Amino acid sequence: MAEARGLVARAERLDELCLSGLVATKRVLDVAGLEAATVAARSHALIVGTAVGCLETDVLYYGQIIDVGLERANPRLFAYTLANMVLGEVAIANGWMGDQLAISAGRTSGLAALAEGGALVASGELDLALVLVLDVVGPATARAFDGLGTTAVPTMSAFVIESRDAAAARGAPALAEVEGGCGFDPSAEASWPTPDLLAASGLEQVFGALGGTVSTPVRVDVSCASGHTAWLRLSAG
Amino acid sequence: MAREARYKRAMHARITGLGAVTAWGSGVEATFAGALAGRIATKPTEALDLPELATMHVGEALRATAPGEDRAGRLARLAVTEALADAGWDEAALRDPRTALLVATTKAGIGVGQHVLEGRAPNARLVDYPLWALAAGLAAELGMRGHVSTLSVACASGTAVLGHGWRLVRQGRADRVIAVGVDGLSEFIARGFASLRATARGHAQPFDLNRTGLVAGEAAGVVLLEGGAGPARARIVGYAGANDAVHVTGPAKDGRGLIRALRGALDQAGIAAGDIDAASAHGTATRYNDQMEGVAYRAVFGDAGPPVHSLKGGIGHTMGAAGVVEAVVAVRGLQTGLWAPTAGFEEADPEVGLDIVCGAPRELPLRYVVSSSSGFSGINAAVVLCRAQ
Numbered sequence: 001m002a003e004a005r006g007l008v009a010r011a012e013r014l015d016e017l018c019l020s021g022l023v024a025t026k027r028v029l030d031v032a033g034l035e036a037a038t039v040a041a042r043s044h045a046l047i048v049g050t051a052v053g054c055l056e057t058d059v060l061y062y063g064q065i066i067d068v069g070l071e072r073a074n075p076r077l078f079a080y081t082l083a084n085m086v087l088g089e090v091a092i093a094n095g096w097m098g099d100q101l102a103i104s105a106g107r108t109s110g111l112a113a114l115a116e117g118g119a120l121v122a123s124g125e126l127d128l129a130l131v132l133v134l135d136v137v138g139p140a141t142a143r144a145f146d147g148l149g150t151t152a153v154p155t156m157s158a159f160v161i162e163s164r165d166a167a168a169a170r171g172a173p174a175l176a177e178v179e180g181g182c183g184f185d186p187s188a189e190a191s192w193p194t195p196d197l198l199a200a201s202g203l204e205q206v207f208g209a210l211g212g213t214v215s216t217p218v219r220v221d222v223s224c225a226s227g228h229t230a231w232l233r234l235s236a237g
Numbered sequence: 238m239a240r241e242a243r244y245k246r247a248m249h250a251r252i253t254g255l256g257a258v259t260a261w262g263s264g265v266e267a268t269f270a271g272a273l274a275g276r277i278a279t280k281p282t283e284a285l286d287l288p289e290l291a292t293m294h295v296g297e298a299l300r301a302t303a304p305g306e307d308r309a310g311r312l313a314r315l316a317v318t319e320a321l322a323d324a325g326w327d328e329a330a331l332r333d334p335r336t337a338l339l340v341a342t343t344k345a346g347i348g349v350g351q352h353v354l355e356g357r358a359p360n361a362r363l364v365d366y367p368l369w370a371l372a373a374g375l376a377a378e379l380g381m382r383g384h385v386s387t388l389s390v391a392c393a394s395g396t397a398v399l400g401h402g403w404r405l406v407r408q409g410r411a412d413r414v415i416a417v418g419v420d421g422l423s424e425f426i427a428r429g430f431a432s433l434r435a436t437a438r439g440h441a442q443p444f445d446l447n448r449t450g451l452v453a454g455e456a457a458g459v460v461l462l463e464g465g466a467g468p469a470r471a472r473i474v475g476y477a478g479a480n481d482a483v484h485v486t487g488p489a490k491d492g493r494g495l496i497r498a499l500r501g502a503l504d505q506a507g508i509a510a511g512d513i514d515a516a517s518a519h520g521t522a523t524r525y526n527d528q529m530e531g532v533a534y535r536a537v538f539g540d541a542g543p544p545v546h547s548l549k550g551g552i553g554h555t556m557g558a559a560g561v562v563e564a565v566v567a568v569r570g571l572q573t574g575l576w577a578p579t580a581g582f583e584e585a586d587p588e589v590g591l592d593i594v595c596g597a598p599r600e601l602p603l604r605y606v607v608s609s610s611s612g613f614s615g616i617n618a619a620v621v622l623c624r625a626q
Contacts, residue, residue, distance in 0.1 A: 046480075053368050053389075058347065062354050062425055070289060070428050078429035079486050079613050082343060083368060084390045088485040088614025097497055099478035100616050101397065102389040104368040112386055123408045147360055181410065183334060184385040186377045226373035228385060 008093050013076065015057045016136045020156040021048065021086035022093055024132055028158035033172060036094035042127040042166065044098035045120055046087050049113025049133045051106055051198040052141050052152070053083040059140040086134065098126070105182065106224035109133070109199035110157070111232045114206070115180025117161045118232075122179065127166045133157040135198040150192040155200035157207075174237025176214040181231055188227040202232065209234045249623070250406040250414070251469035254324025254461030256316035257565045260296035260454055260552040264319060268562065269569040272548055272577035273598045277440045279452045279553045285424055290431055294440050295422055296454025296553025308421030309345035310371050312457035312558075317375065317417060320459035328380065330413060337384035337411040340372035341398030341418045342557040343391055343612075348423035371419070384411055391612030392519070393478070394418060395560025399460060399620045400476030406464040413464075418561030419457040426556075427453055433486075435523050441554070442581040443520035443547035444527050444593045451521045454553025458561030460568075469625040471568040474605075475508070477501025481615035488525055492533030494617040495609060499537045502619040508605055513543045513621075515576045515601055517563045517608040518591075520547020521554055522581070526611065531589035544601065546594040550581030560610045564622065571603050571624045 004019040005011040007026055011019060029036065057080045064073035079085060084102040091100065105112045110133035117129030137145075137154040145152035167174050197203075202222040209218040217235040257264065260278035261271025271278060279294040284301045287293070302308050321331075330336055350366040352358035364370060369387040376385040384405065390397045395418030402414035420426070430436050430453040437450040462473065479501060481494035488495075503510060516538075518530050534542055548563055549555075555562055570576050575598040582595040609619040 045478075051367070051369075055350075055366075058350060058425075059354065061429070062351055065425075065428055066355065070432055073428075073432055075429075075432040075434070076486075078432055081347075081429070082389070082391050082613055084612075084614045084616065085485055087390075088480065088616065091480040091482040091615060092485065095482055097480050097482050097494060099618075100390055100480055100614065101401070101478075104387045104389065105385070106367070106369050106373065109369070119408055119410060120404070123404070125404070144360075144363055147363075182384040182386055184338075184373075184376045184381050184383065186380050186382065188377075226369060227377055228369065228373060 014089060015080040017054060017134055018086045018089040020134050020136060021090050021132050024156045024158035025090050028160055032160040034160065039128060040095045044096060044128040045126050046090060046096060046098060046100045047103065047113045047117050047129055047131045048086055049103045049109035049199050050083055050135055051109045052135050053104055054081045055141050056136055056138040057081050105228040106226040107198060107201040108222045108224050108228040108230035111180060111202050111222050111230035112182050114159060114178060114232055115182060115230060118178040118180055121161050121163050127163050129161045131159045131161060133199050133203060145196060148192045151195040153195045153197050155198065157200060157203055175210045176234040176237045179233050183229040184227050185223060185229055186227055188225060190225040206232060248407055249472045249474045250403045250462040250464060251467060252460055252471045252568055253463050253469055254320040255470065255565050255568060256320030256459035257562055258298050258312050258315045259456040259562055260298050263315060265565055269566055271551060272566045273575060275578040275580040276551055277580050278551055279440050285422060285427055287424060287427055290427060293431060293436055294452045295427060296452060297422060298455050307346065307349050307365050308455060309342065309419050312421055312455065313371060313375060313417055313419040316457035316459040317415065320461050324461045331379045331381055334382045335412040336381060337405055337414045338372060338376050338381055339398050339402055339414060339416050340387045341394035342387065342420055343389060343394055344426060345371045345419055347425050348421055351423055351425040390616045391614055392556050392559060393610040393612040393616045393618040394557035395458065396608060396610040396618035396620050397478060399473055399560065399564055400478065400618060402462045403473040403476050406462055414462040416460045416462060416561065418558040420455055420556035420558050422453060422455040437522060440581050441522035441550050443522040443550050443579055444586055444589050445582050446584045446586040448522045451523050452553040454555040456552060456555035456558040456562050458558050458565050460561055460564055471571045471625050472623045473620060474623045475502040475506025475621035477505060478616065478618040483615060485614050488529040488611055490529060492529045492536060494615060495533035495611055496536050498617040498619040499609060502607065502621045506621040510538045512605050513538065513607050514603045515606045516543050516545045517567050518545050518547050519609055519611050520549050522549060528588050531591050534591055544576055544594045544599055545591045546577055546579045550579055563608045567606050567608050567622055571606060571622060574600055574603055576601050
């Protein structure tokens with residue numbers, strides 16, 4: 001991923017989830033007109049929502065254990081089997097020392113992460129939450145979803161959620177105000193949409209609403225065969 | 238009730254139920270008794286297929302499981318059952334949309350995934366592999382309808398889930414929270430730890446001059462949280478997380494992230510460093526971690542800081558469960574006035590420079606205690622617990 005190589009010197013050593021996170025972060029900072037140092041100076045958190053997490057790295061690492069044995073398997077890969085490693089890489093690249101959280105809730109992972117970021121800012125605990133929604137679909141993921149009779153879709157999205165005051169102070173226009181939540185439906189039945197958008201489920205409506213600048217409130221609901229549910233309400237900023 | 242009103246009323250979260258399954262035993266009292274005794278419960282594996290690591294110590298909380306059985310799932314169900322009975326929550330409470338389930342883990346489900354990769358379990362078992370599968374299964378079994386999610390910040394996950402549960406209550410997003418920290422041992426995990434070349438020869442000796450590394454363990458810990466007024470075992474009054482932003486696998490030598498997390502948690506609790514009566518450190522028994530914690534704790538609490546213990550010498554590093562299990566022992570400590578010793582600790586490392594509780598439990602007038610965790614990606618988390626009265 002050429003774009004990521006320009007962001008960190010160690011790009012060759014990172015897995016694709018981390019590379020996606022670095023690129024998505026850079027892009028959203030550019031769109032939001034934010035400098036990394038500005039974020040670092042404010043109370044902030046970094047959140048990632050992911051449905052399949054580190055499946056590709058899990059398979060790669062354990063495949064090495066099976067194929068070449070423990071002594072010759074790459075120990076660095078073991079660390080990258082953790083879903084939050086992307087947050088560490090983004091923090092190092094940008095000098096961000098805020099809190100971090102990786103959230104996984106099936107197909108609702110993206111909306112759940114956005115809802116969490118919104119709640120942290122709305123509570124006054126933080127000025128800013130940078131929310132990543134990431135899923136990498138490599139050979140292992142594709143194979144697993146092929147077995148379910150569907151196709152998995154990768155995602156690399158990012159959002160900046162700021163307090164109204166903080167955004168106003170730097171003259172940034174608010175695209176929308178955001179509020180959301182999570183729930184659970186214990187009677188959910190297994191069903192697999194084709195294609196399966198994974199953590200990006202519902203984001204098309206979110207981007208659609210933000211692109212048109214929200215004039216009337218828009219509510220997005222997502223449910224998952226796992227039983228997870230999540231909603232997000234966007235209202236005029 | 239308006240969100241603002243709920244927020245003001247619930248600046249703390251009451252701890253009303255506990256559950257734990259560790260290498261010390263099944264149940265909170267077995268775990269607390271093992272902690273107070275400073276018993277070393279780690280030993281070479283009896284449950285895993287690890288011929289190349291036959292002498293490596295692990296902290297097994299379960300005896301042999303069926304091939305492909307999800308050890309994390311069994312551990313979590315045992316601990317949740319105990320906690321729900323402890324708090325007396327009924328079906329109506331569980332089905333209330335304002336009851337949340339948060340599961341913290343690093344790799345729950347990886348044992349299942351590994352067995353599929355090895356061809357020892359059918360592909361159909363992959364439904365139990367994703368990080369979120371355990372929480373979904375638990376929530377379905379409990380008939381839950383509220384907020385259900387899985388959180389992961391490496392080995393700080395357990396402490397983070399307590400903070401996140403506290404936030405849900407104080408932000409008025411939930412009235413009750415089941416906060417679970419869990420990870421099961423698997424060949425994947427044991428081999429992964431071994432590949433890092435940071436594992437101990439024998440048992441772990443946190444903060445000890447002669448320590449040789451960490452020991453992988455497994456456990457489940459559960460803390461039930463409620464908002465509002467009422468009886469409690471203890472309270473969560475502050476939490477903060479912070480990243481080193483230095484290195485993804487090695488802690489910052491100057492302890493910058495942990496210092497920030499500890500100070501943030503104290504600030505949220507509205508107390509001073511001198512108010513902390515005891516601490517439960519991460520204490521993995523690796524030189525880098527232990528010395529970093531020494532630097533951070535001395536920076537925040539001064540050279541005459543609170544007595545500190547680590548539980549990892551007794552049960553190993555239980556990964557995503559560690560922070561919750563440590564909180565369970567801390568809550569029992571607050572209730573009894575007994576701060577457990579650090580199993581395996583014999584000779585102080587002068588570069589750590591902390592007052593390590595060792596040998597026997599220390600009787601202390603405990604009101605506020607802090608528990609901290611650190612993990613890969615550079616994450617640090619700290620939670621402040623307060624005696625109920």
